[in-house]
Amino acid sequence: MDYNNHNTTLRTNKHLNLEERFYIEKRLLAGDSITSIASDLGRSRTTIYNEIKRGSVVQIKQNKAGLTYLADTGQTVYKRNRQGSFNTLRAGFIEPFLSWVEEKVRQDKWSIDAAVGFTRYRNMFVRNEMVCTKTLYNYLHRGILAFTPMDLPLILRRSIKKSNLRKYKRKLGKSIDLRDKNILTRKEFGHWEIDTVRGIKDKADEVIVSLLERKSRLYVALRCPSAKAADVKNTLADWLGSFSKNSSLAALCKTITSDNGQEFAKISELEHNGLDIFFAHPYSAWERGSNERHNGLISRFIPKGVPVKTITEGTLKRAIYRCNNLPRKLLGYKTPQEVFLEEVRQLVDLQTVQFDIAI
Known part of the structure; x- marks a missing residue:
């Protein structure tokens, strides 16, 4: 549609310059209207109104405060607003x-x-x-x-389910309800979660006993001959014995939280003065969420349907290395290995101690 009274020439992508701002200031002092200024500059009235708004300052004349447009102020505000302006597709x-x-x-x-x-x-x-x-x-x-x-490693939507605590069908040891509430904050070092990872459902196949330290998120994967309670207990006992010989390392493992799987029926026997073992509620995987999440990471290397016996030691070590050297936002983009070693250095000189922990 054409307008007979159209009196401005559109000028897109062209900003006011300092000379035009001084022209506006002079015309306003002369009492000219916004319409006439816009027409003479070939701009829309909206452009002039916006410029006057951003470049006006409070001045006192004859003991009365009032807004006055200043070209220098308008230019200064314009430059400040343009500092963060750039092409986003870089x-x-x-x-x-x-x-x-x-x-x-x-x-x-x-x-x-x-x-x-x-x-x-x-x-x-x-x-x-x-x-x-x-x-x-x-x-x-x-x-x-x-x-x-x-x-990307994980593309999905998670549905939040209502918690439904069921009555215990078996009692393998102390309930997680008895665990110190401060452990939930993850501010204290030395609290672990434990689980098992299976390749196939075969009693003759090996399983992976996985442990995760809650503060640092360090992940440990131990080969176990089977999912029998005695084998899982012995595997865990060997791992605990790898650093329990040094008194300075007792704080490395203060508590272990497990699920109610029958494979963990005997680990309560490993409790001693400095170690408490707790069991989560049935059907409550979120109470050991970090360990469950890392089991998902390691399943990229040990997929369902592949016997654990066929997984080479090199593959297992590479999987653990990936988990423990992945920067985490919740750790300030440090890796679990970095945070874990920082905590251990506060306990003992790393040069004098050997760990049987694959990091």
């Missing part, structure tokens, strides 16, 4: 950063946030050579990155 200028993230996601199975947080924690790139996690996800969905959403 993929072509941050190629080294994008290549590094793509390698970590595709080869090491890191999450996007873990990769971004790790680079910031290590100061690997300066600020203008990288982008934030949200921007990388935008790039991902626009097809700019060299991987797809299905390449």
Whole structure:
């Protein structure tokens, strides 16, 4: 539609300059209208109104305060607002950063946030050579990155179920209700969760006894001859004995929390003065959520249907290394191994002690 009274020429993508701002200031002092100023400058009235609003300051004249437009103020505000303005699609200028993230996601199975947080924690790139996690996800969905959403370690939606505590059908030891409530905060070192990982349902096959330290999230995987309660107990006893010989390391394992599986029926016998063993409620996997999560990570290397006996020691060690050297947001983008060793150094000199813990 054409307008007969249209008196301005549209000028898109062109900002007011300092000379135009001084022109506005002079015309306003002369008492000219906004409409005439906009017409003479070839701008819309909205542009002039917005400029006057951002460049006006309070001045006192004849003991009365009033708003006065100043060109210098308008220019200063304009420059300040433009400091954070830049082209958000910077993929072509941050190629080294994008290549590094793509390698970590595709080869090491890191999450996007873990990769971004790790680079910031290590100061690997300066600020203008990288982008934030949200921007990388935008790039991902626009097809700019060299991987797809299905390449990410975990893409799913979790439904929150109501807790339904059931009455114990068996009592293997002390209930988790008796455990110190401070353990839930994860501020104290030395509290572990335990579980088993199976490849196939075969009594003759080996199982993995997995343990996770709640504060550092360090993950330990121990081969066990079978899922029999006696074998699981002996495997756990050997692991505890690997560092219980040194009195300085007693604080490494203060409590262990297990589920009610029959394979853990005898581990309560390992309790002693410095070690308490508790059992979670039935059907309450979230009470040992960290261990369950890491069992999911290791299942990438030990998939369902593959006998544990056929898993080589190199594969198992590589799986544990991946788990313990993955930067975590909840650890300030440190790795579980780093946090664990920081805690151990407070207990004993690492140079004088050997651990039978695969980290």
